[in-house]
Amino acid sequence: MTNWPAMADKYLMNFVERLPLTLVKGQGARAWDENGREFLDFVGGWAVNSLGHCHPAVAQAVTEQVNTLIQASNQFYTIPQIRLAELLVQHSCFDKVFLANSGAEANEGAVKLARRYGKLHLKGAYEVITTTSSFHGRTLAMVAATAQPKFQQPYIPLPAGFVNVEYNNFGVIKAATTSHTCAVMLEPIQGEGGVNLPDPDYLAAVRAWCDETGILLIFDEIQTGLGRIGTLFAYEQYGVEPDIITLAKGLASGIPIGAILAKDSVSVFTPGEHGSTFGGNPVACAAGLATLQFIIEHDIAGNAQIVGQYLISSLEGLKPKFPFITEVRGCGLLVAMEFSQDIAQAVVMACLERGLLINRVKPNALRFMPPLIITKAEVDEALGILAEALASV
Numbered sequence: 001m002t003n004w005p006a007m008a009d010k011y012l013m014n015f016v017e018r019l020p021l022t023l024v025k026g027q028g029a030r031a032w033d034e035n036g037r038e039f040l041d042f043v044g045g046w047a048v049n050s051l052g053h054c055h056p057a058v059a060q061a062v063t064e065q066v067n068t069l070i071q072a073s074n075q076f077y078t079i080p081q082i083r084l085a086e087l088l089v090q091h092s093c094f095d096k097v098f099l100a101n102s103g104a105e106a107n108e109g110a111v112k113l114a115r116r117y118g119k120l121h122l123k124g125a126y127e128v129i130t131t132t133s134s135f136h137g138r139t140l141a142m143v144a145a146t147a148q149p150k151f152q153q154p155y156i157p158l159p160a161g162f163v164n165v166e167y168n169n170f171g172v173i174k175a176a177t178t179s180h181t182c183a184v185m186l187e188p189i190q191g192e193g194g195v196n197l198p199d200p201d202y203l204a205a206v207r208a209w210c211d212e213t214g215i216l217l218i219f220d221e222i223q224t225g226l227g228r229i230g231t232l233f234a235y236e237q238y239g240v241e242p243d244i245i246t247l248a249k250g251l252a253s254g255i256p257i258g259a260i261l262a263k264d265s266v267s268v269f270t271p272g273e274h275g276s277t278f279g280g281n282p283v284a285c286a287a288g289l290a291t292l293q294f295i296i297e298h299d300i301a302g303n304a305q306i307v308g309q310y311l312i313s314s315l316e317g318l319k320p321k322f323p324f325i326t327e328v329r330g331c332g333l334l335v336a337m338e339f340s341q342d343i344a345q346a347v348v349m350a351c352l353e354r355g356l357l358i359n360r361v362k363p364n365a366l367r368f369m370p371p372l373i374i375t376k377a378e379v380d381e382a383l384g385i386l387a388e389a390l391a392s393v
């Protein structure tokens with residue numbers, strides 16, 4: 001039988017620590033390896049498979065589109081792109097949409113949009129304030145935005161125009177604002193940084209400051225958006241309307257996509273100032289449309305809220321038995337469990353052996369990001385495996 005990990009080592013660049021598992025198939029919250037072994041999937045393609053693996057509504061929309069029109073370029077109007085933008089606008093506080101191919105690319109576009117706005121309305125201001133333990137993507141500019149040394153150090157010097165300040169501290173944003181500042185960019189809840197929730201008044205304070213100074217507020221909702229945290233968008237839960245948000249991960253159930261949503265007053269691109277060959281591609285947009293329609297029509301965000309609360313309380317229930325669990329935190333189906341020691345990798349491996357896929361978000365923390373269609377019974381099943389794994393480490 002083919003040794004896929006060995007072949008991968010031979011042919012692929014060594015950019016990520018992979019687990020010793022080759023997945024060949026997925027359905028709903030389950031995935032299978034090449035030997036037919038079944039796993040319960042609480043990684044979900046890194047918070048991407050919002051409707052689970054190969055959801056029939058998405059598979060059908062993609063199949064139809066692939067047999068109809070795969071690519072046409074943005075020089076022409078294509079219908080899935082227009083319909084997806086319409087649905088995003090109808091269900092958000094925004095007016096205009098730009099479609100890209102990934103999260104990092106959406107964020108790059110959002111920063112470019114903020115810089116255009118700065119040139120036109122803020123006397124040439126260009127600097128973007130971002131926060132520690134954030135994650136905004138892997139392009140060079142987004143590495144400069146991502147205020148984590150492990151991502152920045154290997155690539156210094158970084159592109160200019162980003163100021164990194166402490167997350168969840170309004171005072172430092174105020175102090176960092178100068179006449180060069182055009183925007184503040186934040187994840188309302190930090191995902192890759194370890195599922196970090198803001199204090200209740202932090203985002204509102206930043207919004208008020210942006211209103212006072214005229215600078216833009218950008219929410220990176222690539223991980224929190226599209227129902228993951230129990231509402232369609234995170235900004236709804238905090239009662240704060242940003243000027244721009246970015247989406248990607250869960251938007252098209254696994255087909256690469258990214259999106260910038262902005263208020264009319266901020267949508268200042270003119271023809272030629274930004275663009276993409278694949279962005280808004282009919283197949284990706286058909287997948288996005290099918291996903292978003294399903295999320296809205298079946299109140300998938302509501303399920304994420306209910307089952308997410310159940311997941312959090314079930315995880316809390318493990319604390320007495322495993323005193324090395326120091327904290328369970330999260331919102332909807334974006335949840336972390338932190339330990340007093342760096343045992344997350346050992347727990348991930350012990351879960352893998354027992355049929356549960358789970359993510360280590362920090363050396364001492366796990367992250368749970370199952371599909372948003374997950375049931376309480378599947379949570380019970382996962383927690384049974386997790387308890388065995390915790391007992392084994």
Ligand SMILES: *Cc1c(COP(=O)(O)O)cnc(C)c1O
Pocket residue numbers: 102103104105107135136137138187191192220221222223224248249
């Ligand atoms: C994953 C992620 C990104 C990057 O998205 P890519 O599609 O990997 O470029 C950016 N911001 C947040 C909050 C993310 O979770």
